[in-house]
Amino acid sequence: MKYKINYAIGGALQPIVTPIQTLPSFNRVPQDVMNITLQNLTNEEIIKRCSLNKRDCQRVIWSKLIRDRNINIESVLNLDEPIICNNTIDIQLPFCRTFYNYTKYYKYTKYYISTIAAGGSHSMALKNDGTVRVWGRNTHDQRTGKPDYLNNVVSIAAGGFHSMALKNDGTVVVWGSNFGQRVGIPAGLNNVVSIAAGGFHSMALKKDGTVVVWGNNSCGQRDGIPAGLNNVVSIAAGGFHSMALKNDGTVRVWGVNNRHQLDVPDSLNNVVAIAAGEYHSMALQNDGTVRVWGSNSDGQRVVPAGLNNVVAIAAGYSHSMALQKDGTVIVWGSNTYGQRDDIPDGLNNVVAIAAGEYHSMALQKDGTVVIWGDNSYGQRDNKPDGLITRVP
Numbered sequence: 464m465k466y467k468i469n470y471a472i473g474g475a476l477q478p479i480v481t482p483i484q485t486l487p488s489f490n491r492v493p494q495d496v497m498n499i500t501l502q503n504l505t506n507e508e509i510i511k512r513c514s515l516n517k518r519d520c521q522r523v524i525w526s527k528l529i530r531d532r533n534i535n536i537e538s539v540l541n542l543d544e545p546i547i548c549n550n551t552i553d554i555q556l557p558f559c560r561t562f563y564n565y566t567k568y569y570k571y572t573k574y575y576i577s578t579i580a581a582g583g584s585h586s587m588a589l590k591n592d593g594t595v596r597v598w599g600r601n602t603h604d605q606r607t608g609k610p611d612y613l614n615n616v617v618s619i620a621a622g623g624f625h626s627m628a629l630k631n632d633g634t635v636v637v638w639g640s641n642f643g644q645r646v647g648i649p650a651g652l653n654n655v656v657s658i659a660a661g662g663f664h665s666m667a668l669k670k671d672g673t674v675v676v677w678g679n680n681s682c683g684q685r686d687g688i689p690a691g692l693n694n695v696v697s698i699a700a701g702g703f704h705s706m707a708l709k710n711d712g713t714v715r716v717w718g719v720n721n722r723h724q725l726d727v728p729d730s731l732n733n734v735v736a737i738a739a740g741e742y743h744s745m746a747l748q749n750d751g752t753v754r755v756w757g758s759n760s761d762g763q764r765v766v767p768a769g770l771n772n773v774v775a776i777a778a779g780y781s782h783s784m785a786l787q788k789d790g791t792v793i794v795w796g797s798n799t800y801g802q803r804d805d806i807p808d809g810l811n812n813v814v815a816i817a818a819g820e821y822h823s824m825a826l827q828k829d830g831t832v833v834i835w836g837d838n839s840y841g842q843r844d845n846k847p848d849g850l851i852t853r854v855p
Contacts, residue, residue: 608638615632661705684704702741734748738783740783743759763778763781763795781796782798782823
């Protein structure tokens, strides 16, 4: 494949369509002579020289130069006026092609973003270096309140107005709304393996299979934990209700039940994943089918006919999402801001999904983040610099 780098929004290599062709041979200055000449230049000067002089590019032993000079992805993406490997001078240039192959750029970007999360009106991404990026609404510091020291993060969650991070030492960090979700972290909370953020409450699953909840309790979403709940393997937090999946494939739900979001179907079993929306609940069964109960105000409960081979689910305010085994995404329910129908053309190879209040997110296999739906607070388009994003 040929590739291009989109510098405006992060520098992701993007497929063009035509295969790389063998470059014609030229009368060249010996490669070792050219390499010696370039040794006196900075990395940036080398890259720019290549971008401006195609013949110079063809004369260089790029694999040796990249190795010796430690030219890496940041050297290319951080140029003041990057023009190398773009629409005009693309990967057919020796530098671009060798840079791609030698640094195994695809392998680097494949896990560049490890997971995503969508909150009320903000979006989150966890990078594979354990750092977190947040964009969108900031009325309660759910974006800028992220502690400067935050690192070694292994999981993230986004609530209505707050953000959460789970560190590799089993501790939890919360920032944003101060309605109890942030300052109410139980003293001594540790050995956490999973987190979830609701409208105004937070959840943590501990290594011993028990669940801890803090924050708002107006509907019992905090203190209504079923007696003796244990052996939990997954959790989910909705607007005002909480969910837990046990290791026997059964589901427990507590909190508000004004839309029957607590009324788990009697026939539900063999569940492998759960998700909670504002007033509806979702479950993925081990046969790849999806069950939804609770509010149906916008059709979020009506699973599309023939939906199967599902491997992940997500629930927004009143829309539902499913990721199929083939990497395609299906959305149903509310479409107020296009969160259902505005799925970008050609979206595929998706490995993770997330649903916010009125926006939808997808993480592709190559590490790119794709978002559609509401953009009132920049939760869709205002991705931070350095995040890989797909060219429309």
